[in-house]
Amino acid sequence: MKKIEAVIRKSKFEDVKQALYDVGIDWFSYWDITGLGKSTEEQVVRGQVFKSGYIQRRMISIVVRDQNAEKTVNAILNSGWTGETGDGKIFVSDIQETFRIRTKESGPDALFNK
């Protein structure tokens, strides 16, 4: 089992979601995050313009069976792309164990997407 975490542009979220649906991944969590990096945003407050020093992005976290990892990553790579600085990152890591609370199943069977 793999965990795929992706930091993406908020504006690309709908595209990424659709791309994931298209490859059959329809079970994941996401949340809004604030981070630091190269593409800081500009803020204007009462005539003063300054670098805000932070970046607003969205993080998606997906746990999939090993055989689904590659297509999931590819779906995000292709749908989250604009070519500008700040498109984000994808991190893939191993997951030791998964449990489904309702049925007490464990291992890959506990995951939603076959």
Next chain:
Amino acid sequence: MKKYSIAILILLGVFSSNVVAQNTISHITPSISAGDTAWMLVATAFVLLMSIPGLALFYGGLVRRKNVLNVFMQVFVLVAVISIEWVVVGYSNAFGSNSIDFLKPFIGGFHWAFLENINLSDLSPYFISHSQLAANGTLVGTIPHIVFIMFQCMFAVITPALIIGAFAERINFKGFLIFSILWTIFIYNPVAHWVWSSDGWLFKLGALDFAGGTVVHINAGVAAIVTAIMLGKRRDYKGHAIPAHNITYVVIGAGLLWFGWFGFNAGSGLAADGLAANAFMVTHIAAAAAALTWALLDWFIDKRPTVVGISTGAVGGLVAITPAAGFVGIPGALAIGVLVSLVCFCMVAYVKPKLGYDDSLDAFGVHGIGGILGAILTGVLASPFVQSAYSGAIYGNFHQLWIQFLAVGVTIIYSGIGTFILFKITDKFVSLRALDKHEEIGLDETQHGETAYTNFD
């Protein structure tokens, strides 16, 4: 048949009101005007709406999320505590007369403390355009005295609340409360007496302040910059404004301020008449012109019109038209609206960062500077076509401009020095600056034990 009886009733009504009107003209029995009183009751409630929730939302939205409740609480507690102060001594000190002769022009006495000696049936001794002769030969207004007291109460409440913008996010709540009460007693009440009381020395000189440019806005604005400097910068202040945590609040707050300001300005004529209508109109037009000007400045200079900008501009316009609302017409309102945004924009965008003081929410930059500009422009633009007795420099009356400068200068000096002294005294007993640790964690949690936005279900 029914129609006829209604028509007869209406005719009777018209006749009977004519009779009342004739009585008023011949000064037999002074009577309350239902129209004036109804409007003033509503206007009074409008002005309360400016403080809570108007100003609370405007300021609360501008601070960071860890301090929003602290700002709400500061405004709310002032509504409670200053209202009580007002009936205990405030009204008497501000609008009463003093039994000691040499103090008469400077401060009222205690004749009306606890609203003693004021009866339900008394008519307001203060009036602008509607007056009538009372049995004892003095002129009185057309609304109950109590209505005037409550209307002025709302002004006393909002004035110290305006200062909150200067020291937001870094003041100890207890110190704030003590300072604000002292400030209202020793700064607001005397200045209100000077400018608005019939005994006041600036009133007698002929200073024009229709709805509180000097008394409310310059007074609070100067106190704002003094407290901002004395309290020092916020620990996170990096030479530019800290972005607002909730701009939607700022917009709701600015909208409620705009709405409430109709009560503030159009109510200051103390009657439901043409003068009130004029004040209503110029208030609206000045706010519109100022909002638009600020948005355009943003657009040209920083490439984008900002929402905080247009809201700030509107408030600046409302501040500046306040002293002028009963004296200028549309051209004056437009000029004031455009100029105030130009000046206040330069102040907060360029001058403030250069000088380096941390006026958190620009209480001085908008209320102080806007108030000063409005008071001076009143002396320039006052038009005899609005109130024939008053004219400004463009109508050849340079004397008025000089008096406006004098009133502004005196208020700046008195409020500046007075605030300095009261700050020092309060700081001796209760440290006004919040503890470093408290400022870091946020004043909501450390001063009030509450959190504005939680994840609780």
